[in-house]
Amino acid sequence: MALDETARAAQLRIWRLTLVLVGVLTVLRVVALFATPLELYPDEAQYWLWSRHLDFGYFSKPPVIAWLIWATTRIGGDAEAWLRIGSPLLNAGTALVISRIATRLYGGEKGGSWVGLAAAAIFILMPGVQLSSVLITTDTPLLFFLALMIWACVALPDASKRARIWVAVGMGAALGMAFLSKYAAIYALAGLAAHLFLSREARRAWTPAMAVVFFAALFAVFTPNLLWNYRHHFSTVEHTAANANWKTGDLFNPMELVQFVGSQFGVFGPVPFGVLGGGALLLSVRKRLAAADIMLLCFALPPLLTVAAQAFVSRANSNWAGAAYVAGSVLVAAWLLRWDARRWLIGGLALQAVLAALFLTWVIDPRTAEAMGMANSFKRARGWDQTVQAIIARTREEQALHGGVTAVAVDDRFLYNVAAYYGRGYFGTPAAPPLKMWVHEIAPRNQAEAEAPLDAALGRRVLIASLEGTYRAKIRQDFKATSDLQIVRVRLDKKRSRRTDLFIAQGFAPVPRDPVTGLPPDPEPTP
Secondary structure (H helix, E strand, C coil), X not given: CCCCHHHHHHHHHHHHHHHHHHHHHHHHHHHHHHHCXXXXXXXXXXXXXXXXXXXXXXXXXXXXXXXXXXXHHHHHCCCHHHXXXXXXXXXXXXXXXXXXXHHHHHCCCCCHHHHHHHHHHHHHCCHHHHHHCCCCCCHHHHHHHHHHHHHHHHHHHHCCHHHHHHHHHHHHHHHHHHHHHCHHHHHHHHHHHHHHHHCHHHHHCCCHHHHHHHHHHHHHHHHHHHHHHHHCCCHHHHHHHHHHCCCHHHCCCHHHHHHHHHHHHHHHCHHHHHHHHHHHHHHHHHCCCCHHHHHHHHHHHHHHHHHHHHHHHCCCCHHHHHHHHHHHHHHHHHHHHHCCCHHHHHHHHHHHHHXXXXXXXXXXXXXXXXXXXXXXXXXXXXXXXXXXXXXXXHHHHHHHHCCCCCEEEECCHHHHHHHHHXXXXXXXXXXXXXXXXXXXXXXCCCHHHHHCECCHHHCCEEEEEEECCCCHHXXXXXXXXXXXXXXXXXXXXXXXXXXXXXXXXXXXCCCCCCCCCCCCCCCCCCC
């Protein structure tokens, strides 16, 4: 039934409120990016390094993160804020798409005129989104393209027969882009299959031709990454599988499961996650799930249940189930309005708004985080520039006074990534030695080790930078002589500092690695 003019005006007014809410938060987050003194996290520096050489894949991640950084840094340059600016913009886009999904599915229910605004607010104020809006991560484009894919899925039944073909193409393309963002997009494919299995109405909306064009679009977008993996021995797939850490002796860790479930209250928010888990269980037991509820649960539950099982078997990071919260935001908004639980909705959003304001305060002025005992949360985004400048200063000293070095080699991928970024004005210039990685194991375990390993030709006289001195003794085994140790300490806050050991190593001749463990032998104790 067509909406009357009053209802249309009300929906338009609420849509404008949604735009204002999302727009204001996005502007504040962009301002925070340009105001913060926080440096890049090492993983962000790695993504920047990838963006210097565009490809269809990289050692540990699919390519969209590098493409996004390439686009934003082409506009504004290589400063930290321009690396990260794509995140708050994409999160804003995701929130607006979520609003349209919610309005389309639940706009006719009790309180449904507000459901789009509520869903967008739940997502944009979600603690995990607050964090990802001031960093550049693979989760951000993943959630954006998953939202587009779900939106297309929602629009499909009401489209005309001719339009359905194009909706199916868009759905496949969006899912393909989600796969190019992060392989966790597999959960959306599983969710779509589950929904088709459970819903006769969903099956009726599809035709064989639509299925063909959906998969054709999906594989047209995703195939270049599959080919890249094939040419690179499936390194990204292997890295993703290695993250699962399924070691026979370490299986079954109930505390890991408890910690993972507890962490989701911090990722999605205390009230939203409680409502999502409790509502799904309660409505399923009472058999009062609406058709839209079932569809969205098909997208929300696979990542949550799969990652929970992964946590029980081994371990799981708190963000690994993030794909659940596009559909989850819509469900929580719809259920709270359906149950007339507006106080819980407003209270939950108010709590998350306070947390958002506090977090932005910490980002803009990290001293406030230190004063509140939260400095440890930011330690990996501080002190890297100073560390890299100390490495460059020692390199220049060696060049000026001691005949130079044939390479600068580091023993940690974090240090390599930040050295490449914060030393971008030095490394790669004709006056600078090449930046290389000392490879710890028998085979490379990251892209730096794969693409920039130290070799004998460049190992004649090397400046070694060992993060925290962790592998210093093992590095010494791989050289004929080492000398001139310098310990650099960079203060991170009142209690913490980062140590980097700098020393000269000559005559690179690596000892054999164990063929079973892949590790070098333990060094003999120093007398």
